[in-house]
Amino acid sequence: xxxxxxxxxxxxxxxxxxxxxxxxxxxxxxxxxxxxxxxxxxxxxxxxxxxxxxxxxxxxxxxxxxxxxxxxxxxxxxxxxxxxxxxxxxxxxxxxxxxxxxxxxxxxxxxxxxxxxxxxxxxxxxxxxxxxxxxxxxxxxxxxxxxxxxxxxxxxxxxxxxxxxxxxxxxxxxxxxxxxxxxxxxxxxxxxxxxxxxxxxxxxxxxxxxxxxxxxxxxxxxxxxxxxxxxxxxxxxxxxxxxxxxxxxxxxxxxxxxxxxxxxxxxxxxxxxxxxxxxxxxxxxxxxxxxxxxxxxxxxxxxxxxxxxxxxxxxxxxxxxxxxxxxxxxxxxxxxxxxxxxxxxxxxxxxxxxxxxxxxxxxxxxxxxxxxxxxxxxxxxxxxxxxxxxxxxxxxxxxxxxxxxxxxxxxxxxxxxxxxxxxxxxxxxxxxxxxxxxxxxxxxxxxxxxxxxxxxxxxxxxxxxxxxxxxxxxxxxxxxxxxxxxxxxxxxxxxxxxxxxxxxxxxxxxxxxxxxxxxxxxxxxxxxxxxxxxxxxxxxxxxxxxxxxxxx
Amino acid sequence: xxxxxxxxxxxxxxxxxxxxxxxxxxxxxxxxxxxxxxxxxxxxxxxxxxxxxxxxxxxxxxxxxxxxxxxxxxxxxxxxxxxxxxxxxxxxxxxxxxxxxxxxxxxxxxxxxxxxxxxxxxxxxxxxxxxxxxxxxxxxxxxxxxxxxxxxxxxxxxxxxxxx
Numbered sequence: 001x002x003x004x005x006x007x008x009x010x011x012x013x014x015x016x017x018x019x020x021x022x023x024x025x026x027x028x029x030x031x032x033x034x035x036x037x038x039x040x041x042x043x044x045x046x047x048x049x050x051x052x053x054x055x056x057x058x059x060x061x062x063x064x065x066x067x068x069x070x071x072x073x074x075x076x077x078x079x080x081x082x083x084x085x086x087x088x089x090x091x092x093x094x095x096x097x098x099x100x101x102x103x104x105x106x107x108x109x110x111x112x113x114x115x116x117x118x119x120x121x122x123x124x125x126x127x128x129x130x131x132x133x134x135x136x137x138x139x140x141x142x143x144x145x146x147x148x149x150x151x152x153x154x155x156x157x158x159x160x161x162x163x164x165x166x167x168x169x170x171x172x173x174x175x176x177x178x179x180x181x182x183x184x185x186x187x188x189x190x191x192x193x194x195x196x197x198x199x200x201x202x203x204x205x206x207x208x209x210x211x212x213x214x215x216x217x218x219x220x221x222x223x224x225x226x227x228x229x230x231x232x233x234x235x236x237x238x239x240x241x242x243x244x245x246x247x248x249x250x251x252x253x254x255x256x257x258x259x260x261x262x263x264x265x266x267x268x269x270x271x272x273x274x275x276x277x278x279x280x281x282x283x284x285x286x287x288x289x290x291x292x293x294x295x296x297x298x299x300x301x302x303x304x305x306x307x308x309x310x311x312x313x314x315x316x317x318x319x320x321x322x323x324x325x326x327x328x329x330x331x332x333x334x335x336x337x338x339x340x341x342x343x344x345x346x347x348x349x350x351x352x353x354x355x356x357x358x359x360x361x362x363x364x365x366x367x368x369x370x371x372x373x374x375x376x377x378x379x380x381x382x383x384x385x386x387x388x389x390x391x392x393x394x395x396x397x398x399x400x401x402x403x404x405x406x407x408x409x410x411x412x413x414x415x416x417x418x419x420x421x422x423x424x425x426x427x428x429x430x431x432x433x434x435x436x437x438x439x440x441x442x443x444x445x446x447x448x449x450x451x452x453x454x455x456x457x458x459x460x461x462x463x464x465x466x467x468x469x470x471x472x473x474x475x476x477x478x479x480x481x482x483x484x485x486x487x488x489x490x491x492x493x494x495x496x497x498x499x500x501x502x503x504x505x506x507x508x509x510x511x512x513x514x515x516x517x518x519x520x521x522x523x524x525x526x527x528x529x530x531x532x533x534x535x536x537x538x539x540x541x542x543x544x545x546x547x548x549x550x551x552x
Numbered sequence: 553x554x555x556x557x558x559x560x561x562x563x564x565x566x567x568x569x570x571x572x573x574x575x576x577x578x579x580x581x582x583x584x585x586x587x588x589x590x591x592x593x594x595x596x597x598x599x600x601x602x603x604x605x606x607x608x609x610x611x612x613x614x615x616x617x618x619x620x621x622x623x624x625x626x627x628x629x630x631x632x633x634x635x636x637x638x639x640x641x642x643x644x645x646x647x648x649x650x651x652x653x654x655x656x657x658x659x660x661x662x663x664x665x666x667x668x669x670x671x672x673x674x675x676x677x678x679x680x681x682x683x684x685x686x687x688x689x690x691x692x693x694x695x696x697x698x699x700x701x702x703x704x705x706x707x708x709x710x711x712x713x714x715x716x
Contacts, residue, residue, distance in 0.1 A: 178714070184714035350696070389590055
């Protein structure tokens, strides 16, 4: 039997895509190939262990180590993958080779891009700024808005429906989590500035008290949100489990430990299937499929294209113009801190996720400099009651310590623009998963340091308004590849992009790319909601195609 | 097919899963003493069911906890015999030698793998509420990592919020 759809990767993109297809067409034959294994989710005993030991279940089982990239090799450690350029982009910890993909370890921040993000090149041009290698999206915010709505329902976002930071036609499925009392410190400072800074509730993928479309429990705001025993934090693995265990979808098959080596083609424009290595059975397998969906993230997807069908595409599928794997960007993450001289209210972060975000800086006016957003992080240093008690401190000592010790933080992400020289390729070695190791080449743009100085100036003003002292940098900027994107950009013009507006690779008839790699630009917000929206949009497109075929 | 090719499963013998009642009583006594020492909960009786689930899950997750709980019982027996109950628990809670790394003494193992874990459990089950400024309703901080505080509903927000 020929599978109708082969999906490579089992993260949120794959899960949203196949859920929508199966809901409309339950008999569709779909095979999902996942390079990683599976870990146990929604287990109260593991949750309690996390509560007591602060070790994630994956740590406890030593599984996290086994699903992460190792750090780059250096003099003292063998490591894996390779890097060149002036700014290292660490892969270690940025993605997870797992059933459910990186949503198993994500934070759940679920922002929409804004209207101007879809027109980056045009807007730079209109401002008389250098456009460099950036492009516009071939679709607009309005095109994606209905799918954003669908995506928010799918991953269960709690958000403020009145917030017009991004225009929305419908409400969030769940109300926003209220600002914490500690957020109030920042809100008051924002309001007191000569030019007040706007702020909003941070939209987050945690199910509220009711949700008719899923079997997951509601959020209980436990504060240990990296592992939720109720499945209240969206994790694609839980949704996949629901699909697999349902009797309604007999032709859905998810194969783990399947290392896809290449996409197979019989003509230059037509794929016939994929070739993968089944690690469990220790055999190579060729599987036939009518449509191939590469949903393996912004690193593995271009690498797969680059090594496939070399007899028909000399430089890899869709790469006659040397665009596949180029234009890599992620989000540099910054950390600032300051100290409050006193803390009479004994304020501390009380949640496991942020509730306050400032997207004021995420605007058309600042777009040409690279947008940025800021949050009041839940990871601000706080007094650990359990540790204090465990160390033998008395009740009085602990209370005094909270009142005298208050560090506040601002963290955030900055937009950087795609440049052709920054790219992802395969090395000639395989890693412990059996996948080809990755080589990243990355240079930061010349104006980046100046941009960070501007951001630091803004942060200092906010801390000053709070009466905080000793303002400083908590940690050097993290350039980790968590939000890696744009390596197979979407464009109606094959001269500048790899996939068309339906995510189909230019020059092919049945290969699609559904990952952050197909973003035309990244904006200054986490990409997952936009990816989910694109996946649901692609599902709609494929359903139309399947329906047309059935009627022929 | 050879058995070694089948999926590995480990079945614990039922008699190994169970703790002696006397050990369980000693563990519950410890939990109550934590409440008393840090003044977290006046009467922990309502927490007993959650406490027992925790013990059971701990052993289910890691069989070695059977030994750790028995070790604790032996340690506390010895301490009480030597110092009397009040001083014994105070020593257990405050003796810095009990937190040495690695925890190679019986006392250190009892402290780090049993006492400190029960402290975290006690806080997560609501013990944290009484901490802090007594003038602030419900104590401070109002939320605690691990506290299962109720659904995300407007009428049930288990953390301090900024008033509008």
